[in-house]
Amino acid sequence: MNINALYFAVLFLIPYNVTALNILGIFPYHGKSHFIVFKVYLEELAKRGHNVTVISHFPQATPQERYHDISLSGTLKSIENNLPFRKSYITVLQMGLELTTSGKDNCEVLLANKAVQNIVKEKQKFDVMVMEQFNSDCALGIAYKLQVPVVGISSHVLMPWHYNRLGVPSNPSFVSFHFTDGGTRPTLKQKLERFVLDIYFKTIYYYISQRHNQQTLAKYYDDIPPLEDLARDIKFSLLYHNFILTGSRLFPANVIEVGGFHVKEAKPLTGDLLKFVEEAEHGVIYISFGSVVKSSTMPEDKLKAILESMAEMPQRFIWKWEDQTLLMDKNKLYSSTWLPQVDILGHPKILAFLSHAGMGSTTEALYFGVPIVAMPVSGDQPSNAAAIEESGLGIQLQIEDLTKENLIAAFKTVLDSKFRDKVKLLSKAWHDRPMSPMDTAIYWTEYAARYSNLTFRTAAADLPFYEYHNLDVIAICVVLLLSIGYSFKLIIFKLCCSKMKKDKNVSEHVRKSKISKRTKRE
Structure with a gap:
């Protein structure tokens, strides 16, 4: 044995x-x-x-x-x-510098x-x-x-x-850019933004981060x-x-x-959070702007818009909030500096997710079939938010457009039963893989x-x-077309010159003939 x-x-x-x-x-x-x-x-x-x-x-x-x-x-x-909770060209440019200097x-x-x-x-x-x-x-x-x-x-x-x-x-024209809006259907303005920002990000990466990395490596290894x-x-x-x-x-x-x-199966909620969710007669909307964006730095008017929206909606809300400020009645809003996001999104009473559209949070929402109102701030979030809207997982609401009326309208859109059914189907397709x-x-x-x-x-x-962009082939084609055009022009010119010369000779011959005839008559 x-x-x-x-x-x-x-x-x-x-x-x-x-x-x-x-x-x-x-x-x-x-x-x-x-x-x-x-x-x-x-x-x-x-x-x-x-x-x-x-x-x-x-x-x-x-x-x-x-x-x-x-x-x-x-x-x-x-x-x-x-x-900080803000979005502008300045923040995008600063992001580029921060990325490259942190790379160093x-x-x-x-x-x-x-x-x-x-x-x-x-x-x-x-x-x-x-x-x-x-x-x-x-x-x-x-x-x-x-x-x-x-x-x-x-x-x-x-x-x-x-x-x-x-x-x-x-x-x-059709590839989303990491730091900007527009997704796969950019406007002409967004294409121009991408073109300029692509040059900017590549330039500072190659000449700041990568070149410095090369020099730093050379201090330790010479080959x-x-x-x-x-x-x-x-x-x-x-x-x-x-x-x-x-x-x-x-x-x-x-x-x-x-x-x-990275997404694991949701574990059951416990304690006060479980009680808050289970007692929500009309379901719960979850709010989080991730681990990088500090939502407590939100401008006062934007915070007011969200709180007023909450007050008018029948649902309860859970919000990842970074300080101990009491924002609203505890029967309406559960807030904490840390929350078990996967476990929350996995609960059947979670109806929607107001998110910064980080890839981790977006993936978790898709895993559990929770529709998103995407409010991108920085990094890859604008690109992700565009994908959320294009795929049907949710809709976008830009920070500059955040008002009580717009946010309530966005929530109502994603809470619609037909919209939620489409998101559930999307989630099912996302899970359906050979491996x-x-x-x-x-x-x-x-x-x-x-x-x-x-x-x-x-x-x-x-x-x-x-x-890669066939510029050599295009250059040859342009040269050939110009050569053919020039040759054609040269042939036409010579033919015209020959004809003009012939016409001139004929005219001269006629003129001399007339002079000769006139001389004979005289």
Whole structure:
């Protein structure tokens, strides 16, 4: 009996030992809302038997088997509840500068860490490296030193500087832009905004963040190739997209949509929150502007518009509010500095969601089929809000248009039974996949490790700008057309000259003939 038990134990362990990978995760950005998404994926890799070493600002509170933290915590202040509730061109431009300067800081902190230095110095063996694709390519230098294949992962839509390296079309006529409104149907004004802002963001990224990252890497290692070249060698890019929400995109085969893997099943509500929700005769509307936008900085007139809307609506409200101010009667409004958002959205009495349209919150609402009134503030939120409206998940209401009347009208729209039925159908389609988003993300991570010597990028990623946009062909065609036009003009000119010369000769001959005849008569 003991022999049989040992036999089966060995059989059980063999595939585990064969398939377990050593995975390095590098997440140097200090934004908590991003890591909330990545953490679920990294922990699942460890649960499935892989040894995962994670460099981040957010180490686990409770250690997990096969999950090893290298903590950057305390080196930079976590980005949480620090963005004001306003939207303008100035905030967009400031966002660009903040992204690039934080990219510099993230790289410096990452490379200065002694444990990170030891990984490179000791040439520790990893089968694959997973890194956040956001505001810094610094981690690619570490991957190069370790000679490990790279999988990029994001928690949002593509940044402007990621399109070229992945060979993804970024035509402003139909491709949403990270920081602006308009979605896939922009107006002429919005196209012009995208064109200008695309140049702005790419320029400051390449000349501030990426160039500084290259220089910082050079202080530690003298053989790092250009980071943009290394970026084109990323095996797979896991995007936190799903076409049900963001629409069909022209992605190459190595760009994989995995939107939704961070959402877990809702747990039952408890205590006063459960009582508040269960006793809501007309249901509940949930309000949250995420972990980055500080809703308590809302201008007084906008706050008044929301509170007056609440007073006129029969529903109860739950609001993530960052201070202890009593905004309204507790029988009408439940507010707290922290709320179990997934558990709230998963409750059947939650009828609608007033949101900043962050990708995490939007994905959670879609998961549970809760319609959204999207009020974007910054970052990818304008792009997400446009996708929310275009997909049918909800409607947009811009900050500048926030009035009591407009907000009540928006709530009534998404609370309509037909609208809610469409959102439930959308949610059903979102869930209906051949493979779950988590399984998809892990499969392609493991695939990159299994075939580390193969290249999966599209040829478009290697083309220079003028070839990608066929400018060389267009130039030749223009030259040919001009040459043909010039030749045709030259032929016409010569024919005309020949005819004029012939006519002149005939005229001269006639003139001489007349003179000759006149002379003879005389």
